[in-house]
Every structure is written in C-alpha cells, then in structure tokens.
Amino acid sequence: xxxxxxxxxxxxxxxxxxxxxxxxxxxxxxxxxxxxxxxxxxxxxxxxxxxxxxxxxxxxxxxxxxxxxxxxxxxxxxxxxxxxxxxxxxxxxxxxxxxxxxxxxxxxxxxxxxxxxxxxxxxxxxxxxxxxxxxxxxxxxxxxxxxxxxxxxxxxxxxxxxxxxxxxxxxxxxxxxxxxxxxxxxxxxxxxxxxxxxxxxxxxxxxxxxxxxxxxxxxxxxxxxxxxxxxxxxxxxxxxxxxxxxxx
Amino acid sequence: xxxxxxxxxxxxxxxxxxxxxxxxxxxxxxxxxxxxxxxxxxxxxxxxxxxxxxxxxxxxxxxxxxxxxxxxxxxxxxxxxxxxxxxxxxxxxxxxxxxxxxxxxxxxxxxxxxxxxxxxxxxxxxxxxxxxxxxxxxxxxxxxxxxxxxxxxxxxxxxxxxxxxxxxxxxxxxxxxxxxxxxxxxxxxxxxxxxxxxxxxxxxxxxxxxxxxxxxxxxxxxxxxxxxxxxxxxxxxxxxxxxxxxxxxxxxxxxxxxxxxxxxxxxxxxxxxxxxxxxxxxxxxxxxxxxxxxxxxxxxxxxxxxxxxxx
Numbered sequence: 001x002x003x004x005x006x007x008x009x010x011x012x013x014x015x016x017x018x019x020x021x022x023x024x025x026x027x028x029x030x031x032x033x034x035x036x037x038x039x040x041x042x043x044x045x046x047x048x049x050x051x052x053x054x055x056x057x058x059x060x061x062x063x064x065x066x067x068x069x070x071x072x073x074x075x076x077x078x079x080x081x082x083x084x085x086x087x088x089x090x091x092x093x094x095x096x097x098x099x100x101x102x103x104x105x106x107x108x109x110x111x112x113x114x115x116x117x118x119x120x121x122x123x124x125x126x127x128x129x130x131x132x133x134x135x136x137x138x139x140x141x142x143x144x145x146x147x148x149x150x151x152x153x154x155x156x157x158x159x160x161x162x163x164x165x166x167x168x169x170x171x172x173x174x175x176x177x178x179x180x181x182x183x184x185x186x187x188x189x190x191x192x193x194x195x196x197x198x199x200x201x202x203x204x205x206x207x208x209x210x211x212x213x214x215x216x217x218x219x220x221x222x223x224x225x226x227x228x229x230x231x232x233x234x235x236x237x238x239x240x241x242x243x244x245x246x247x248x
Numbered sequence: 249x250x251x252x253x254x255x256x257x258x259x260x261x262x263x264x265x266x267x268x269x270x271x272x273x274x275x276x277x278x279x280x281x282x283x284x285x286x287x288x289x290x291x292x293x294x295x296x297x298x299x300x301x302x303x304x305x306x307x308x309x310x311x312x313x314x315x316x317x318x319x320x321x322x323x324x325x326x327x328x329x330x331x332x333x334x335x336x337x338x339x340x341x342x343x344x345x346x347x348x349x350x351x352x353x354x355x356x357x358x359x360x361x362x363x364x365x366x367x368x369x370x371x372x373x374x375x376x377x378x379x380x381x382x383x384x385x386x387x388x389x390x391x392x393x394x395x396x397x398x399x400x401x402x403x404x405x406x407x408x409x410x411x412x413x414x415x416x417x418x419x420x421x422x423x424x425x426x427x428x429x430x431x432x433x434x435x436x437x438x439x440x441x442x443x444x445x446x447x448x449x450x451x452x453x454x455x456x457x458x459x460x461x462x463x464x465x466x467x468x469x470x471x472x473x474x475x476x477x478x479x480x481x482x483x484x485x486x487x488x489x490x491x492x493x494x495x496x497x498x499x500x501x502x503x504x505x506x507x508x509x510x511x512x513x514x515x516x517x518x519x520x521x522x523x524x525x526x527x528x529x530x531x532x533x534x535x536x537x538x539x540x541x542x543x544x545x546x547x548x549x550x551x552x553x554x555x556x557x558x559x
Contacts, residue, residue: 011341
C-alpha cells in the first residue's frame with residue numbers, strides 16, 4: 001500500500017514539467033562540475049610536487065561533485081517537496097487518500113518514499129557518472145558508495161522536513177520558503193559556531209553529519225542522526241494530518 | 249447480527265462549541281438508496297465526511313457492514329466509495345492513470361485492475377475519454393470521473409455528495425439510472441438539493457436541518473404528504489365561492505386569481521365529476537381541473553420551518 005502511494009507521487013512528479021526541469025538542470029550542473037573536476041585534476045596535480053600533496057582522482061573529482069550536489073539539493077528539495085501535501089490540500093484532493101483504505105502513516109510514508117525515489121535518480125546518476133572514471137583510472141569505489149549513502153540520507157532528511165512544512169500550509173510557495181529557510185539554517189548551523197566546535201547546537205547541523213560520508217567514512221552515529229531526523233519529521237507530519245481529521 | 253450496511257449511532261460533531269451535526273442516527277440496508285436533503289449549511293457534507301472517516305465525530309459512532317469506523321478504519325473504508333463535494337481529481341493525470349491509482353489504492357488486485365477500470369468507465373460513459381487529461385475535460389465529464397473513482401472497487405456503500413451538480417439533463421438521467429443500478433445491489437447515499445431527484449432515485453429520505461434530523465422515512469410517506477385533498481379549477485367565468493360549496497364533498501373554496509379557484513374536499517370524497525357537471529350546466533367556462541399538489545419544495549420548507557418554530 002505504501003508502494004502504491006509512492007507510485008502515485010512519482011506519477012504526479014513526472015506528469016508535470018517541474019520534475020523534469022529540475023532533474024535536467026541538476027544533471028547538467030553536476031555534469032559540468034564533473035567535467036571541470038577532471039580538467040582541474042591534471043592542472044592541480046601537475047603543480048603538486050611532493051607526494052603528500054597528491055590526492056586520488058576519485059577523491060578530487062568526487063569531493064568537487066558531491067560537495068556541490070549537497071549544496072544544490074538545498075534548492076531542489078523545497079521545490080519538489082512543497083506540493084506533496086499543500087497542493088492536495090488546496091485542490092481538495094486529500095479526501096481521496098483519506099477515504100481510501102490507508103492509514104495516515106502509510107500515506108505519509110508513501111509520499112516520503114515517492115520523493116526520495118525521485119531524488120535517488122540523482123544520486124544514482126552521480127554515482128554512475130563518477131564510475132566512468134574507471135575507464136581511464138583505477139578508482140576508489142568505496143569512496144563513491146560512502147558519498148552516495150551520505151547524499152541519499154541527506155536528501156531523505158531534507159524531504160522529511162519538506163514534507164512536514166508542506167503539511168502545515170495550503171500554499172506550496174509558503175511551504176517551499178519555510179523549508180528552504182529551515183534547511184539553510186540547519187546546513188550552516190555549524191558555521192555560526194565555528195569558534196566553538198564542541199557546542200551542542202553545532203552538532204545539530206546537517207552538513208557536519210554529511211562530512212564523515214564526504215570523507216568516505218560510514219559512521220553509524222551519523223546514520224542514526226539522519227534516521228532520527230527523518231523519523232521525527234515524518235511523525236510530526238502524521239500528527240499534523242491526524243489533526244485535520246480530528247479538528248476538520 | 250443485522251444486515252445493515254451503514255449504521256450511524258448518535259453522530260455529533262462540534263465546531264468550536266457549535267453543533268454542526270447533533271445526534272444523527274440512522275440505518276441503511278442493502279439495496280436501498282438514501283437521499284440526504286437539507287438547506288445549505290445544514291450538515292449534510294459534515295455527516296458524509298464522518299460516515300467516510302474523513303472527519304472524526306465528537307460523539308457517536310459509524311459502522312459499515314458491522315465494522316466500526318473508529319476501531320478498524322482501514323477495513324471499514326475498504327467497503328466505501330466516496331465522492332466528496334469538491335471532486336478529488338488529480339488534474340495533471342489522464343482518466344486512465346487516475347482510475348488506475350484509485351483502483352490500486354482501493355485494493356483492487358493487479359489482475360483485475362484493467363477490468364475494473366473498463367467497467368467503471370463504461371458505467372459512467374467515459375470509455376472514449378481514456379487518454380484525455382482530466383484537466384481538459386468539461387465539468388460534467390470531470391464529475392463522471394469522480395463517480396467512476398467512487399464505484400471502481402465495487403464497494404458495499406457508495407456515498408455521493410451532490411453527484412448531479414454541473415451535469416446536463418441527459419447526463420443527469422444517465423447518472424440517476426446508474427445510481428439506481430448500483431443501489432439495487434449495494435447501498436447508496438446521495439445528498440442533493442434538487443428535490444425531484446430524490447423522488448426519482450431514492451427509497452429513503454432524510455431531511456436534515458441545523459444539524460438535526462427532521463425527517464427520516466420512506467419516500468412514499470413524503471409523497472403522500474404532497475398529494476393532498478385539493479383541486480385546482482380554471483374557469484373563464486368563475487362563480488362565487490358559495491356556489492361551489494353547495495356541491496357535495498366540497499369543504500372549502502377560495503379564488504386564487506381571476507380564473508383560478510382552489511377547492512378543498514373531505515377525505516374520501518371525489519367531487520371532481522360533480523364539479524364538472526355543475527360547471528357545464530351553469531356555463532362557468534371550465535377549461536382545466538386537476539389535483540393541486542403541494543410541491544416537494546413546500547413539504548421541505550414546511551418540515552424545516554416547523555423545526556425552527558419548535559426551537
């Protein structure tokens with residue numbers, strides 16, 4: 001049943017130009033970064049005399065692309081998540097889901113998985129793009145896998161937050177702005193506490209938890225952070241929709 | 249165990265202290281079509297939302313085929329097909345895509361989806377619209393898609409909130425016959441404020457006003473209330489009322505306009521023939537005589553008005 005809701009979301013996403021445009025633009029920009037990364041690699045490495053200054057091609061290009069991707073999804077996710085609930089609320093299609101034999105949890109999980117499935121196209125695309133380096137070089141697949149998992153978890157967290165903000169308003173644009181502000185704050189929270197890295201608030205930052213993945217390390221503490229983040233916002237969304245049913 | 253398909257027990261819904269629906273109870277059996285009547289804001293849609301589990305009642309409970317909507321919402325909802333007042337259509341999809349989603353979400357098994365969609369489209373006259381975007385369909389066709397999604401899983405109870413709004417007369421006739429067809433084997437609840445429609449399709453009527461049931465019964469009872477004991481007579485040269493009163497059985501006579509007179513007769517009396525004979529004999533120039541029916545509208549107004557007086 002969750003799958004059916006997710007399929008419905010995917011269908012809606014691909015039925016409007018929005019999904020295609022965002023996919024196309026993001027893939028174009030990732031491609032450009034990848035190309036620049038490969039070009040720069042030779043320029044930078046030929047200047048690096050000592051062996052300690054040299055990094056592998058996977059790490060050099062990968063960091064370039066994944067760093068940029070984790071920044072770009074900050075703009076892409078609010079645009080995609082904003083319509084999930086608010087649009088249904090505005091065009092009064094929510095009763096269609098509410099009167100189907102589905103629990104609220106199934107509806108919310110379905111919508112969440114639908115969006116994550118859509119965004120994972122990007123993650124897979126980046127992974128495949130970087131793997132093409134293997135034709136000329138001997139690349140570090142572990143690095144790509146860790147980064148992909150990190151990016152996927154981050155995108156899923158963004159989606160959960162976006163879904164929640166979409167559920168509290170009728171206006172998709174309001175949802176997008178709220179999501180963007182909240183994500184922006186969470187991303188750059190650690191910058192505000194740059195002088196005091198041990199601050200508790202700084203460790204709430206999403207970027208900080210992405211950093212270990214970016215370095216090729218899969219840390220269970222970070223996975224737990226993302227999982228909790230997602231679970232919290234999905235629970236809040238379920239509660240928000242339940243309030244609709246109770247208060248009308 | 250009884251075989252009620254819908255049981256509403258003391259449904260009450262408060263909106264900030266104000267009772268939108270108060271203590272509404274009724275039962276519906278298989279093969280019945282129930283018409284929900286009421287002025288605007290009477291609580292028809294609120295009641296329907298509670299019946300379909302879209303709104304939690306403040307008090308009372310709903311059972312669909314014996315399954316409690318509060319305790320087992322998923323099982324109960326699987327037995328209902330619902331078309332809300334605002335059609336819940338995803339306008340960016342085609343008719344086929346939309347109905348496929350509706351069928352899947354209502355647990356139609358994969359192998360039967362195509363058959364279910366074809367049947368629903370055929371019943372609602374949508375077969376030639378399969379590949380069209382819902383957005384591009386006319387109002388009437390969109391309404392048909394709404395009805396199609398409500399009957400796609402062949403539910404035990406079909407609940408339609410104002411199903412014939414925005415349809416042309418031929419479509420209305422089709423939809424009414426569809427409602428009767430579905431109602432012959434399942435249960436249907438429709439809400440409307442087109443009163444003749446109720447008479448045409450429903451076996452049971454409920455009139456709801458200010459959240460309270462003011463009438464609940466078979467359509468025949470309402471019909472009987474309509475056809476009273478009055479005659480309407482049109483004459484070119486109408487006589488004085490006193491002359492009509494001389495005719496056996498006539499209890500009251502009043503002139504309605506220049507040429508029209510209304511005559512009330514005693515229960516069981518049939519003075520029509522006598523009136524015609526007298527009229528011919530005296531040269532009143534009679535050209536029309538017929539029963540004076542109180543329209544359903546009048547009955548409706550009476551019922552809702554009585555309630556206001558009592559309150």
